[in-house]
Amino acid sequence: MSAPTNLVDVTSTEHFQGLLSAELERVSLISFWAPWAEPCKQMNEVVQELAKKYSAVLVLRVTEAESLSDISETFEINSVPSFVLLRGHTLLGRVEGADAKALSNAVAMHASSPTPQSTVTSPPSESTLTSPPSTAETKEELNARIRELLNQSKVVLFMKGSPDAPRCGFSRKIVALLRDEKVEFTHFDILTDEDVRQGLKVINDWPTYPQLIVNGELVGGLDIVKEMAESGEFQGLLA
Numbered sequence: 001m002s003a004p005t006n007l008v009d010v011t012s013t014e015h016f017q018g019l020l021s022a023e024l025e026r027v028s029l030i031s032f033w034a035p036w037a038e039p040c041k042q043m044n045e046v047v048q049e050l051a052k053k054y055s056a057v058l059v060l061r062v063t064e065a066e067s068l069s070d071i072s073e074t075f076e077i078n079s080v081p082s083f084v085l086l087r088g089h090t091l092l093g094r095v096e097g098a099d100a101k102a103l104s105n106a107v108a109m110h111a112s113s114p115t116p117q118s119t120v121t122s123p124p125s126e127s128t129l130t131s132p133p134s135t136a137e138t139k140e141e142l143n144a145r146i147r148e149l150l151n152q153s154k155v156v157l158f159m160k161g162s163p164d165a166p167r168c169g170f171s172r173k174i175v176a177l178l179r180d181e182k183v184e185f186t187h188f189d190i191l192t193d194e195d196v197r198q199g200l201k202v203i204n205d206w207p208t209y210p211q212l213i214v215n216g217e218l219v220g221g222l223d224i225v226k227e228m229a230e231s232g233e234f235q236g237l238l239a
């Protein structure tokens with residue numbers, strides 16, 4: 001039996017990011033599984049059936065492996081099987097354990113419609129051709145707002161969630177690092193504002209979060225800050 005084309009085995013973090021970022025409006029089901037875990041076998045079949053039934057949903061299988069541990073950590077996966085539903089990068093829901101019914105219900109709730117879906121995109125409706133409502137923020141206004149956020153304090157962390165309740169493993173790690181280094185910082189939760197989330201990526205030419213800002217300028221994400229802290233360069237930057 002050939003696998004449906006919307007069912008993809010993730011091979012690396014970059015592969016995963018690329019697939020998710022390709023269509024930010026698409027619903028994805030991420031299946032975290034391991035070949036050694038018996039309950040995953042049965043759930044793999046359920047996942048395959050769901051992929052067939054909802055061809056508009058992108059189904060990504062993440063096998064438990066060191067090379068993919070960043071992905072599991074981001075979604076705070078502690079056991080397999082576990083499932084996460086996203087729209088683009090936004091979390092819609094999660095199901096833990098081999099609960100076929102809960103998984104089917106969750107997918108049914110968020111998937112727009114079962115297959116067959118037309119692959120032809122319908123022409124934009126009239127309303128999408130008109131200019132945005134006057135209340136919408138212009139690009140200039142958004143950029144000005146982002147500039148203010150960048151300069152709200154000497155050290156600003158753009159992260160997912162808050163320092164006390166991070167919603168991504170990378171954000172959690174950078175908060176721990178800043179706390180270890182006894183750095184005072186303010187934060188902005190990019191999950192609360194999609195415009196800032198996407199706009200800041202462009203301004204800083206940096207595709208991911210966390211983003212650490214010192215004196216209004218991007219220092220980097222977790223990897224860069226970690227390296228700088230290890231070499232002592234980071235402490236110098238704050239002096």
Ligand SMILES: N[C@@H](CCC(=O)N[C@@H](CS)C(=O)NCC(=O)O)C(=O)O
Pocket residue numbers: 074089160168170197207208209210220221222223224
């Ligand atoms: N290696 C990166 C990891 C950060 C990362 O991959 N973040 C992802 C997942 S949390 C991200 O922000 N993706 C874009 C988005 O969610 O908008 C770092 O050093 O900061």
